[in-house]
Amino acid sequence: MGNHHIPFPRSSDQAREEVESLVYALDGIGYRSKTSKSNGVMIDTPHPEPTLMEHLDQNIAANPSFEDINGQAIDWDNITNVNFCNNIVYALQWNNSLGSCVGVLKSGKNVAIDGRSFIFVEGQISQSLDNLNVGQLYRVTFVTAHPPILGAVLANKEGYIEFGNSRHIFMVYTKQDKHGSASKDLNWHHHTFYFRPFTTAETIILGSMTGNTGILFDDLKIQETILHNHDEVNKNGKHIHAHVVALHQWSSIHASWSFVDLESPIVDYMWAIGYTEGSTEVQGFTSVGLNNFAYNYNVSLAHTSVIHITIIATNAAGLRREAHAEDLLVDLTAPDIRFVNDGIGSDIDAQTTEEVSANWDVDDAESGIDVCEWAVGYQPFGNEIQTFQSLASGVKIISKVFTSSQVSMQMIHVTLRCKNEAGLQSSKSSNGVKISSLPPNTTSAEVQILPHSLTEYNPRNHYQGDTSSIRVKWTGFEDLTGLDSYLLTFQSNDKSTQISKSIIAENQDMSYCLLEGLAISNGNYSASVNAVNKMYLRSTRVSSQIVVSRILPLLIENSNLQLDLDNRTITATWKDHFKTQQPIYYEVSAGTVLGGADIIQWQETKNTFLEFQLPPKIKSVKALTGYISVRGVSANGMTTKISLANLSLYRIVSMIGN
Numbered sequence: 125m126g127n128h129h130i131p132f133p134r135s136s137d138q139a140r141e142e143v144e145s146l147v148y149a150l151d152g153i154g155y156r157s158k159t160s161k162s163n164g165v166m167i168d169t170p171h172p173e174p175t176l177m178e179h180l181d182q183n184i185a186a187n188p189s190f191e192d193i194n195g196q197a198i199d200w201d202n203i204t205n206v207n208f209c210n211n212i213v214y215a216l217q218w219n220n221s222l223g224s225c226v227g228v229l230k231s232g233k234n235v236a237i238d239g240r241s242f243i244f245v246e247g248q249i250s251q252s253l254d255n256l257n258v259g260q261l262y263r264v265t266f267v268t269a270h271p272p273i274l275g276a277v278l279a280n281k282e283g284y285i286e287f288g289n290s291r292h293i294f295m296v297y298t299k300q301d302k303h304g305s306a307s308k309d310l311n312w313h314h315h316t317f318y319f320r321p322f323t324t325a326e327t328i329i330l331g332s333m334t335g336n337t338g339i340l341f342d343d344l345k346i347q348e349t350i351l352h353n354h355d356e357v358n359k360n361g362k363h364i365h366a367h368v369v370a371l372h373q374w375s376s377i378h379a380s381w382s383f384v385d386l387e388s389p390i391v392d393y394m395w396a397i398g399y400t401e402g403s404t405e406v407q408g409f410t411s412v413g414l415n416n417f418a419y420n421y422n423v424s425l426a427h428t429s430v431i432h433i434t435i436i437a438t439n440a441a442g443l444r445r446e447a448h449a450e451d452l453l454v455d456l457t458a459p460d461i462r463f464v465n466d467g468i469g470s471d472i473d474a475q476t477t478e479e480v481s482a483n484w485d486v487d488d489a490e491s492g493i494d495v496c497e498w499a500v501g502y503q504p505f506g507n508e509i510q511t512f513q514s515l516a517s518g519v520k521i522i523s524k525v526f527t528s529s530q531v532s533m534q535m536i537h538v539t540l541r542c543k544n545e546a547g548l549q550s551s552k553s554s555n556g557v558k559i560s561s562l563p564p565n566t567t568s569a570e571v572q573i574l575p576h577s578l579t580e581y582n583p584r585n586h587y588q589g590d591t592s593s594i595r596v597k598w599t600g601f602e603d604l605t606g607l608d609s610y611l612l613t614f615q616s617n618d619k620s621t622q623i624s625k626s627i628i629a630e631n632q633d634m635s636y637c638l639l640e641g642l643a644i645s646n647g648n649y650s651a652s653v654n655a656v657n658k659m660y661l662r663s664t665r666v667s668s669q670i671v672v673s674r675i676l677p678l679l680i681e682n683s684n685l686q687l688d689l690d691n692r693t694i695t696a697t698w699k700d701h702f703k704t705q706q707p708i709y710y711e712v713s714a715g716t717v718l719g720g721a722d723i724i725q726w727q728e729t730k731n732t733f734l735e736f737q738l739p740p741k742i743k744s745v746k747a748l749t750g751y752i753s754v755r756g757v758s759a760n761g762m763t764t765k766i767s768l769a770n771l772s773l774y775r776i777v778s779m780i781g782n
Contacts, residue, residue, distance in 0.1 A: 248331030577761030
């Protein structure tokens, strides 16, 4: 046994070539052994080279956001301490492992990241993937959240992902807000992993670790990744993808990369985090083996600080290559959405067309806007009509025509959701626009003229004696878009008098209007009201009639008031005593003295006679002198005057037995 070193002059031609050693032995008498040949060694002088990663748009995962299900999804708005295991529901294209508790949840609000559904997993679910390219790099991304149900606010949860023979653990932060209380507003965690399949068919598994609370999953993407070699000078920093996940006081750093070495295999990756290029203040160099991604869940970063990630790739020849990511700004604040207006300009409250429009202003001073999406629903943050769809970069106004069955006679809200370059997102919803092409509804509408009297007697409906003022009341006009105003018209039947007035609609059940300073003549009049909605569509007219007259009932001269006395019952008759063109009623009083009413007082009747009893306090009817008055009151409240000259006053002088 022996060894021998033979130096060779360095030559670029030797790089990337395999060198073999031939050895034979000579003994003392000159016999030579057989020649032995080594298995060769690759002359490797180049270092590993970083490459750019291109992620193809196609998502090869089936039913990635769990929208397609078999069974009834759980309504997110109604969950409390729901036992998901009792709900028999399956996400199509996914398999539930034995003993797992799985439930698909659905919300019409801004809860899910993609679509309307997401899945709760206690245990694991899996999906088979076919037609994979062996050895090709695939990126897997998804989001997770802690379920905010009773009994679930525990320590940070752990989940896992398996692809082929590889398993990786990830953390799920449980604190729902900065005060530590539970909330139904989910904080989604973004996760990124890479895999290389060993066969054309593999199985991907998503699961939760120990515990009985489970994890929420949504928006799974599996994308093939193409590697490109580029000039390192021009692409410095772009070979490493890095992002920070920040949730209140907790944060994590995620990075991914790719290197290539055509001569000898890469045997190890190390990564470090610092505040300057190549430094290690946050995390020292840590080996991740052959994984081309890494994450650190145990970091605390200050807002607007800048961190640097360094990757070192080592090949089998012991050669290393160091690469640095672009400066990574730590942005702990979500985008600032200042407003979301309905319409293409100032905010509108109503419209007649089915074209839904919105405009907004959003900004992120620290890291800038990455992407914005918009959704349309029947409630603030709703997505019942349209789930979130991406918007082109820089777009701040959008319009889309929907079918009449979707939006007509509805309150429509537009929700904007924006994510910044740091991965933080915020949402804001418009206050809503009512869509209707119909005029105000008059089915329950009613208009009433409130009669006004010039005397102490109230007029009957549809009559009044006051010719200087009109009081109108209305109610019951309805409109989805809201009422803007009312148009009141008061006119005589012959149109010789006509008064119109526009009145601002107020938020009250009844509306009133008083027309004063009039000088209208006796006659028949009508008051009509048209309601005008926010789109200035006018309703049909709703009217009420009234007779205006100052004419008093006419007292016929020389009319006789007939009186009959039977025992203690008096019957008074005054037929043809009054003359009027309006309905009339009578007020009767009787007493034992002039103007008195100790027998009856203000007794009303529509008849031209009245029968009444002498009160018990009148013990005797001998030589009884009684006085009775009858007053005629017209429907307009006008009445004959009571005076010595024209009072309907009669003296009863009746000899009643001895």
